[in-house]
Amino acid sequence: MLEELSAAVDALLEVDPQGLTDGELCDALVGVAAERARLEADEAHLTAAWDARKAWDADGARSGAAWLTWRCRLPRRDAWRRVRLARWVSQAPAVEAAWQAGDIGAAHAALLARAYTARTSEAFARDENVLVDAARDLSFAAFTKVLAYWSQHADPDGAEDTGANERERRRLHLSQTLDGMWLGDMVLDPVGGAAVAETLSLIEDELFAADWSDARARIGERATLDDLARTPGQRRADALVEMAARAAPSRSVIASATTPRARRWPTSRPTTSGPGLPAAPPPSTTAASLVATTTDAVTDHHLTAPNRPEPARGDERSGPGSDEGGRLGGWTT
Numbered sequence: 001m002l003e004e005l006s007a008a009v010d011a012l013l014e015v016d017p018q019g020l021t022d023g024e025l026c027d028a029l030v031g032v033a034a035e036r037a038r039l040e041a042d043e044a045h046l047t048a049a050w051d052a053r054k055a056w057d058a059d060g061a062r063s064g065a066a067w068l069t070w071r072c073r074l075p076r077r078d079a080w081r082r083v084r085l086a087r088w089v090s091q092a093p094a095v096e097a098a099w100q101a102g103d104i105g106a107a108h109a110a111l112l113a114r115a116y117t118a119r120t121s122e123a124f125a126r127d128e129n130v131l132v133d134a135a136r137d138l139s140f141a142a143f144t145k146v147l148a149y150w151s152q153h154a155d156p157d158g159a160e161d162t163g164a165n166e167r168e169r170r171r172l173h174l175s176q177t178l179d180g181m182w183l184g185d186m187v188l189d190p191v192g193g194a195a196v197a198e199t200l201s202l203i204e205d206e207l208f209a210a211d212w213s214d215a216r217a218r219i220g221e222r223a224t225l226d227d228l229a230r231t232p233g234q235r236r237a238d239a240l241v242e243m244a245a246r247a248a249p250s251r252s253v254i255a256s257a258t259t260p261r262a263r264r265w266p267t268s269r270p271t272t273s274g275p276g277l278p279a280a281p282p283p284s285t286t287a288a289s290l291v292a293t294t295t296d297a298v299t300d301h302h303l304t305a306p307n308r309p310e311p312a313r314g315d316e317r318s319g320p321g322s323d324e325g326g327r328l329g330g331w332t333t
Contacts, residue, residue: 012032015028033105034102034103035102036105037099037102037103037104037105037106038099038100038101038102040099040105040106041089041096041099041100041102041106041109042100043082043086044082044085044086044089044090044096044099044106044109045086045089045090045096045100047064047082047083047086048086048087048089048090050064051064051083051086051087059071063083064079064083065079065080065082065083066079068082068083081110084113085106085109085110085113088113088116089109089113092112092113092116092128093128094128094129094132095109095112095128095132098132098135098136103135103136104132104135104136107140108135108140108143111135111143111144111147112131112132112135112147115131115147115150115151115154117155119154119155119157120151120154120155123150123154123155124154127150127154130288131146131147131150134146134147166189166190167189167191167192169187169189170186170187170188170189170192171186171187172184172185172186172187172188173185173186199243200236200239200240200243201239203239203242203243203246204235204236204239206239207230207235207238207239207242208228208235211228211229211230211235212228214228214229215227215228215229
């Protein structure tokens with residue numbers, strides 16, 4: 001069994017990526033990701049059986065996680081997570097089947113396991129197939145919002161407790177260095193963080209549009225991301241300063257923050273009971289309609305966001321160049 005797997009991996013390693021077309025490289029990456037997910041699912045399947053038998057006991061290990069830490073040279077925390085996830089997935093047939101098919105990955109399975117609690121177990125058993133379909137069909141970011149919305153509906157008391165604990169952890173530090181620069185870091189709760197992140201992103205989109213317009217004016221159709229006046233980090237910094245300036249209109253906007261072109265701001269936003277999520281529905285709402293409602297909200301956000309130009313290289317924030325790429329109702333997320 002393992003000999004055949006090892007031979008297949010050896011054959012894959014012998015492939016020269018320089019000899020592949022762009023399309024073949026894209027297909028290879030998607031295919032390898034799916035097969036890696038299947039291997040991880042099989043590893044979880046084996047781990048669950050191995051742990052149930054306590055096969056690790058023969059080596060004198062105190063637990064399965066301790067054995068994995070020793071024999072597989074894993075970080076202790078990762079070893080514990082693998083064992084816990086394997087135990088849980090073995091009791092979630094729809095999740096296990098989708099994972100073994102390569103339709104979802106370990107990250108999806110871990111999020112679903114986190115959403116399963118004593119208070120949500122009955123709702124999860126009822127809605128497992130719908131949630132797995134969401135994991136299979138949506139971008140990871142959209143799936144995360146769908147699952148958060150489902151969790152709030154399935155266990156509103158738990159969501160309130162979690163929200164209170166998260167809010168207690170909020171903090172912000174900002175201090176000036178000896179040379180006049182400013183350094184800082186912050187931790188925000190999901191609701192507050194989502195509000196800050198969305199506003200910052202909207203302003204950053206304006207600055208990107210201004211930078212791109214400037215690059216096209218200087219260079220023409222050949223302009224790429226390398227020709228933009230600011231790096232992504234610099235645009236985010238300028239967006240933060242611009243956000244402060246808009247909160248205090250009497251102060252002038254810093255010179256480096258290029259005046260953005262007019263943009264279409266959302267005329268309405270869904271009422272939120274969590275970061276970027278619609279208000280809780282009535283108790284009779286089904287899991288399928290929860291997914292549909294949240295999907296519509298996520299789609300609405302992207303439909304009201306400005307369309308960025310498509311430079312020669314992938315945009316660093318949206319579309320194919322983004323780590324949150326996916327399709328929702330035919331729209332890129």
